[in-house]
Amino acid sequence: MGMPSKHINSTAYVDGGSYLGIVAEFEEPKLAIATDDWRGGGMLGPVKLDMGLEAMDATLTMGGHTAALIRKFGTTAVDGVSLRLVSAYRADDGSAATSVNIFINGRFSEIDLGKSKAGDATEHKYTVPLSYYRREVNGVVDIRIDMVNGVFEVDGVDRYAEIMAILTS
Template identity: 40%
Template sequence: MGMPSKLKDFNLFEDGFNYSGQATEVTLPKLSRKMEEYRAGGMSGPVSVDFGQEAMQLEWTAGGLVKESLKKYAAATHGAVQLRFAGAYQSDDDARVQAVEVVVRGRYKEVDMGTAKVADDTTQKFTMPLSAYKLTIDGEVIFDFDFMNGIEIVAGEDRRAAINKAIGL
């Protein structure tokens, strides 16, 4: 019987800036497909039709004040900010460490400055809708989504290749 790999440590980088010791929590993107039920004559039940990836977002929390991230709020372009999550997941049965990397592009939609109370912990929370998302585990690309360029790769398979070809991309 095996043990699950657990996150033992992580680091967060914003446009190359290292937030080691400041980033306290990261909520990685949730993946969800936009589906619509379809049922026509002769069908005994509905079938979900896949219309592609739903919107994704990443949230992260910092301890204290992170001035450089605040300066990036209200950026003019959809992919103005790049975040890179580097995580070390380790299994307690064989001590094997898996390197997990998440690279996203987007811009901050929300900045929660938290509460200000003397002699109490302070945090800031940043919410970023994404225009691109890439998940790599031990050097293997699992997901690669780039909405603006019509890229949707899952486990090495280009899931939009035929559609992109049909529309001249």
């Protein structure tokens, strides 16, 4: 009998600084292949052609006021902010906990400072369009996407290497 592996706890690092106890929530980017419909002569219907990857966005929600992060807004570098989310997952079947590390680079495109009311908790939400994304589970890279350098690696196979070899030869 299997048991689901549940998210137990996490923390975040932004440009190397720890936000342990401050990070409230992290939303990983949606991974999607960009497609275009193609229906050529004689085809019964359209098929979706692979046109690369869709843009990726992640969101980070912090509890309270985070001045150091607000001061990163407006960086001109597409990879100007480095974030790392460390999570622990565990199934209630006696198996060992699983380590999941998410590494992303991007910049804050939007900061939602939310509402502030005396005596109430506050949260700041940061939207990060990504130029780089890497997901590791127990130290093994599952997915690595480097939009700028043309890397699209899944389970150790760079699915874009053939194209980059053509472009760089």
